[in-house]
Amino acid sequence: MAEVITISDAQDPRIAAFSAIRERDLVGREGRFIAEGTVVLRMLLAAHHANAGIRAEALLLLENRVAGLAPLLEEWPDDLPVYVASAAVLDAIAGFHLHRGVLALGSRLTAPCxxxxxxxxxxxxxxxxxxxxxxxxxxxxxxxxxxxxxxxxxxxxxxxxxxxxxxxxxxxxxxxxxxxxxxxxxxxxxxxxxxxxxxxxxxxxxxxxxxxxxxxxxxxxxxxxxxxxxxxxxxxxxxxxxxxxxxxxxxxxxxxxxxxxxxxxxxxxxxxxxxxxxx
Known part of the structure; x- marks a missing residue:
C-alpha cells in the first residue's frame, strides 16, 4: 500500500490540484478531473488498472476514512500519493464542507475524436x-x-x-x-x-x-x-x-x-x- 502523507496546512503545494474545487470546476481542468466518493474512486481504479486511457494521480482522504477504505487503498498504485487531512483542513482545501471525505485526482489521457x-x-x-x-x-x-x-x-x-x-x-x-x-x-x-x-x-x-x-x-x-x-x-x-x-x-x-x-x-x-x- 502507498505511504499515507498527512497534510496539516491547506496551502500545502502538494495538494494544490485539490484546492478551490468549485472554482476550478467552472473554468475546466483540461483533461484532469476530481472523482468524489468511494463508488467513483472504485471506477477510477478499475479504469487506471485496465489502461483504458484514464490515469489516477493522487488521493486525498479525511483522516477517519482511512481504515474503512483499506481494501481500496490496497489497490491504489504504490507510486501515487495518498494524502490525509482533518475535517477542518480538508474543508479549507476544497472550499466547502466535504462530508464524503474522499477525493481523487485523475486525468483522461486519450480522448478519441x-x-x-x-x-x-x-x-x-x-x-x-x-x-x-x-x-x-x-x-x-x-x-x-x-x-x-x-x-x-x-x-x-x-x-x-x-x-x-x-x-x-x-x-x-x-x-x-x-x-x-x-x-x-x-x-x-x-x-x-x-x-x-x-x-x-x-x-x-x-x-x-x-x-x-x-x-x-x-x-x-x-x-x-x-x-x-x-x-x-x-x-x-x-x-x-x-x-x-x-x-x-x-x-x-x-x-x-x-x-x-x-x-x-x-x-x-x-x-x-x-x-x-x-x-
Missing amino acids: ASDLIAGLPEKALVLVGCGISNHDNVGSMFRNAAGFSADAVLLDETSCDPLYRKALRVSVGSVLSVPYAREQSGIALLSALDAAGFMVAALTPSGQTEIGAIASGLKDRQRLALVVGTEGEGLPPEVLARFMTVRIAQSSRLDSLNLGTASGIALHCAALALGKLG
Whole structure:
C-alpha cells in the first residue's frame, strides 16, 4: 500500500490540484478531473488498472476514512500519493464542507475524436447522443443509463457540458470513466456521421411519430441505432427533428414530458432489448 502523507496546512503545494474545487470546476481542468466518493474512486481504479486511457494521480482522504477504505487503498498504485487531512483542513482545501471525505485526482489521457469512435463501433451497436445538454446531472444520468443498458458509446455535441465535471461524474456513479465518449462538433454533424455509418437515427421528442416500443420494427435488417436526446425545455433543434426519425415515449396526459434521465433510460432499455443487448 502507498505511504499515507498527512497534510496539516491547506496551502500545502502538494495538494494544490485539490484546492478551490468549485472554482476550478467552472473554468475546466483540461483533461484532469476530481472523482468524489468511494463508488467513483472504485471506477477510477478499475479504469487506471485496465489502461483504458484514464490515469489516477493522487488521493486525498479525511483522516477517519482511512481504515474503512483499506481494501481500496490496497489497490491504489504504490507510486501515487495518498494524502490525509482533518475535517477542518480538508474543508479549507476544497472550499466547502466535504462530508464524503474522499477525493481523487485523475486525468483522461486519450480522448478519441468522434469519427474514430464511430469507426470503431461494432456491427451491432447502440449509441446515445446528446445535443445541448447543459445540466451536469442530466449528463451524469445519460452515462449511468448508457452503462446500465449496454450502450457502446455516448456522443455529445460541443455545446453540451463536460462529463468529467465532478457532479456529472458523481451522478454517473463513475460510468463516465467506463463508457467510451466524444464531445465535439455540432449535433447535426455527429448525427450525419452516424447516419453515414449505417445507424438508424431516432430523435426523442414528446411529439415523435413512432412510439419507442415499436423501435424494433424500424430497425429491420439494421443492427445499429443512435438515440438522440435534447435539453429539457427546448428539446432537440428543429433541423434534427426535420431530418431524422422521431420517437416518443407513451405517457399519461397529466404531464407533457419526462425528465432527460428518465426518458433516456426508458428509450435505452427498449433499444437494448430490440438489439438483443440485454440478457
